[in-house]
Amino acid sequence: MDLQMSSSAVLINDARACASLLVRNSKLFINPQYWHKITIHNCEGIHRDVLLKAVLDAIHPNDLIPVHFRKEDSNASFLARNCKAAIEKLCQNNLFIANPLNNNLPFKLSIVLAYSTTNDLQINVQDNVLEVLNKRYNSTTKTLNLDAFYKDPDLEEFCVLSQPKILYFVLHLSKNLIVQHLKLSNNDISILNPVESLWGVKNLTSLDLRNNSIESIKKLTILSSLSIHDLWLDGNPLCDEYDEYTYVQAVKEVCPQIEKLDGIILRQSGFPAFRRNYLCNPKCQEMIDNFMEHYFTIYDNKNERNKLLGIYEQNATFSITSRYLIGQSTSATASLTPYKLVSRNIRTLSDLAKSDENLVMGNEKIIKIIQNLPPTEHDPYTFTVDLMKCTDELILLVVNGVFRECSDNLSAPERILGFTRTFILGANDNNEYRIINEQLHVSNATTIQQQRAFKVVKVAKDNIFTSSFTEAEKKEMIEAVKTFTTMNMEWSKKCLEECHYNLPKALSLFVDLYKVDNIPEEAFQR
Missing domain, CATH: 3.80.10.10 (Ribonuclease Inhibitor)
Structure with a gap:
């Protein structure tokens, strides 16, 4: 359909005249009944989508809806309305827009305001x-x-x-x-x-x-x-x-x-699915995720670790090794004593007889060892899970990651540790998998592990006192402890968390520790 130019039409093709023409003809912009015609010059052979995308990129983030696209010899044109901001931006750029096919030859534009009316051209x-x-x-x-x-x-x-x-x-x-x-x-x-x-x-x-x-x-x-x-x-x-x-x-x-x-x-319980996996059989992912969530959720509740008894086969074996890593940001505060006491590092044992003694056999003995290890909180976002073998009879699973020890002593330094757990699970007569062998290796975390640990999810301690306060109330108590003790916000919060947000108890704890000079200097650093 050929359109006739309206009598109200105004041509803009001189960049120097843009500003004055736009001001004098501002009423044309706010009239939704006018179609404005935009022509792209010297674009022969270039696809419609390329041309219109170039125009839209030039006026971004303003709106412009191009319709009625036509090729005219070596030029192309389209109509638009209700696009005052877009046309103003084109004029600000001197009626030139970037040519995505040739940076040295930008497209030249011309604009006819009020080229036609919606009565002359109705587009549905x-x-x-x-x-x-x-x-x-x-x-x-x-x-x-x-x-x-x-x-x-x-x-x-x-x-x-x-x-x-x-x-x-x-x-x-x-x-x-x-x-x-x-x-x-x-x-x-x-x-x-x-x-x-x-x-x-x-x-x-x-x-x-x-x-x-x-x-x-x-x-x-x-x-x-x-x-x-x-x-x-x-x-x-x-x-x-x-x-x-x-x-x-x-x-x-x-x-x-x-x-x-x-x-x-992503697990809504706060225990996420694991992002970095090698699965020899992808069909096993749901089963492995369920096992991981069940095992580590129970393990991180020290008082509930006895519930892991049924996960281990009756005659299962278990061993621990540990290694101190030097030159890491965690080296100064690292303490692996609880793990070294039952460690089976054959190369470092002074008494080789302990290599047999520290190979724990039987699920009840395994649970006893596990219950004596420090309370922990694992960061599942650091986990790497490798499913090396998965058959109807046997599963070989290796898990690497980071955990921290949860101390009841406010003045104790936070210890971030790295671990590798190798599980071998066997199927019983009821086609249920049980752990038949586990090897746990623990070391102080590397510098990179510490930097990345607990950046995503910090699982709150499970207690009835903390949950009874709103975040606003907790913030007020932290400010109160900060005011009374002159400790910084981080340590004021830590003090309250240790006392389950019992304010009098937190202040009493501070006084007791202060008397024996058992609060580190960093607690008072701003």
Whole structure:
């Protein structure tokens, strides 16, 4: 359809005249009935998507919805309306935009304000988009697949979801569908505010945002009002800002209901699935995750370690080795005495007879040894889990990671330790696996291990006193201890935690330790 230029049309093709023309014709911008024509010069042979993407990149983050794209000899043109900010930005750039195919030859633009009216050209994008949405919707799985949406051959206009207005428009239309799984991957999306159009959609639980341009976790805050349990973020710039120890926690802060991230199951109990695995048989992952969660959750509750008795086969064997690592940040405060007392390091034993004595046999004796070891808290985000063998009869599992000893003594230094546990599990007549052999190796943590430990999840001590106070009340008590004792915030908090946030008891403890000069200088450092 050929359009005739309206009598109100104003041509802008001189960069020097842009500012004055825009001011004099400001009323044309705010009139939604006018179509403005933007022409890209000297672009023969270049695909529509490349040209329009170049324009949209140039006006980002402003909105512009291009329609009625046409090739005119060596030029190309399209229409747009309600785009005052976008046109102003193009004029600020002197009507030049970057050419992604040749950095030395930018595209030159010209603009005709009020080229035509909506009476002369009526464009119904909605019917076409609805048709494409229905085509991409799977009613069986309740999945709406909008992956690389703008490339859909049935779209009549350039519907690129990186434009917030277009994304909002498309998502709003999709509310007529029952969507549980929404795929928005490969759309160059950087702004997620249009997702608010889905607020109130209770069915949506899975969102795929892979390979977009989301630069910050804060951009995901908009998702907190949705019930997203399964989220994919691989391939976004924000992923480069975190290591595996902080990535999950950062996402959970803005998406508290998340259960699965980038295909990895996150345990809602606070004991996460393990991110760094070698599994000789991937089908065993759920079983291994369940075993790990069960074992370490019980082990980290010293008073409950006797419950591990049933996990060990009656005639199981168990041994411990330990090694002191020099030159590490943990070396100065390292103490491996509880482990060396029962260690079976054959090369370092002065009495080789103890090599047999320290090979513990029988599940009851194993539990007795375990109960005598210090109370611990493991950091599952540091775990490396290697499933070396998995058959119907036997499982060989190696776990490396970090834990810390939980001392009841406030003045005791925090000890971060590294460990390797090698489990051999055998199946009994009831096809239930039991530990038939375990080797535990303990050392002081390396400098890197200490730096990374407990950066994601700090499991609170399980006691009735701590849970009875709100975070605001705890903060007030920490401030009170700081004021009375002149200790810094960290040590004031530590003092209260030792006394389960019993303020009088915490102050009494401080006085007792202060009298015997048993509070380190660092407690008073600001």
